[in-house]
Amino acid sequence: MRVGLFIPCYVDQFYPQVAIATMELLEKLGCEVVYPAAQTCCGQPMANSGFESYAAGCNANFIKQFRGFDYVVCPSGSCVLHVKEHLHDADESTASVIRNTVYELTEFLTDILKVEQLNASFPFKVGLHVSCHGQRMLHLASMSERMLPPFSKALSLLHKVAGIELIDPVRADECCGFGGTFCVTEEAVSVAMGQSRVEEHAANDVEYITGGDMSCLMHLEGILKRQRSNIKVIHLAQILNAQ
Template sequence: MSYSSFLLSLIEFKSTLATLELLEKLNVYVYYPSTQTCCGQPLGNSGYEDDSKGACQLFVENFKEYDYIVAPSGSCIYHVKKHFDILEQTPEVIKVRNNAYELCEFITKVLGRTDLDAKFPHKVGLHKGCHGLRGLHLGSCSERMDPYFSTEEDLLNAVEGLELMSLNRKDECCGFGGTFSVFEEAISVKMGKDRIQDHIDSDVEVITVADHSCLMHLEGLINRQKKPLKVMHIAEILNKSI
């Protein structure tokens, strides 16, 4: 197993476990289908959408009976909501697409919660993943003149002891971009290093992200450069001392 694969597996395990515990503490009945696989996003991102249909259809089969589908990864939910149009739009497909939610969006919009009684006494920097921000509209973008809002910031600002640090570039891409980080490695790494330096310059102790892919990219660069930063999925922070 490569270092990236190992890191991604560890990140997914920790964030999935934190998501499960968090939702159960919020009195949500959670079921984890054991036969689920990838939603098909990697193939779609690489230009092989037609080859991803099997994975997309299996995702629908696994989740069609549930009221909501919640994932701690904005890019996965974006793919389900925006790219499952490659499937025949049966009632089951439409239901899954409509009922798929990114974790922070589910907590704030469906459960109507922001204050989760969490405690995390650290200086935190929020990295906003592009799929969640610009695709799912979980916050306003600096390139638009919309009134400022951020679903993730609303949740973090309610965490006791947490100091949300202001960054110089609040919504800049980290450079991961799926296969972009493979085919344009040098640019991807430089973008990631810029994001990390912005957090260091802003006196951040912990970078938090709501997307596995951004988390893996940033943590990999931080570990290789031995930077004095910790990276945590937002579910891990929201689940602290709840």
């Protein structure tokens, strides 16, 4: 299985350890992982701000870099969702193939690799943050407002990690307030929402907050640092890859 590793630009610049953990984890699980070095932004910031037409160059480059792989895998639900819904180009046939073979990491591990066990250990108290786009658009977890059997692809994987103690916040699927450009245009509301999330995890005395999107975790990390909290953030890939 030949996998193209799609790493969001902010992860590449600020959290390269997440990219490395993702690559190592996929390789441990038997994938041939290729990182196209010329990949750039997927174009989501432009689309979020109402300027999707400005992302044409991003689309063309994305297709050039990721054509020909069996799957494209990314440790970020928001970027995957953008590609699934907005990747279009003059080469529409190739764009369509990529839109249908790009996967968020936990989605890929659960639905494609069908991982049953992991050789990972993380002996700490951990709270999971569920990102809105992954839950409500990619269907990575159930929604509390719908009367359906609960499920979570992230939790199912985390439960396979030795030594981990998972503690759920009361409002398990509440938004952290990041929302991409929302945190810039509505910073006061964004911060208040993030503080609410942090308070619930702190009340559970967790040592780490994890999730599938470093964008949300980056937002929470900023609040935690300003509060001089001892709680750390860590991407789910880093836990699943931990020894």
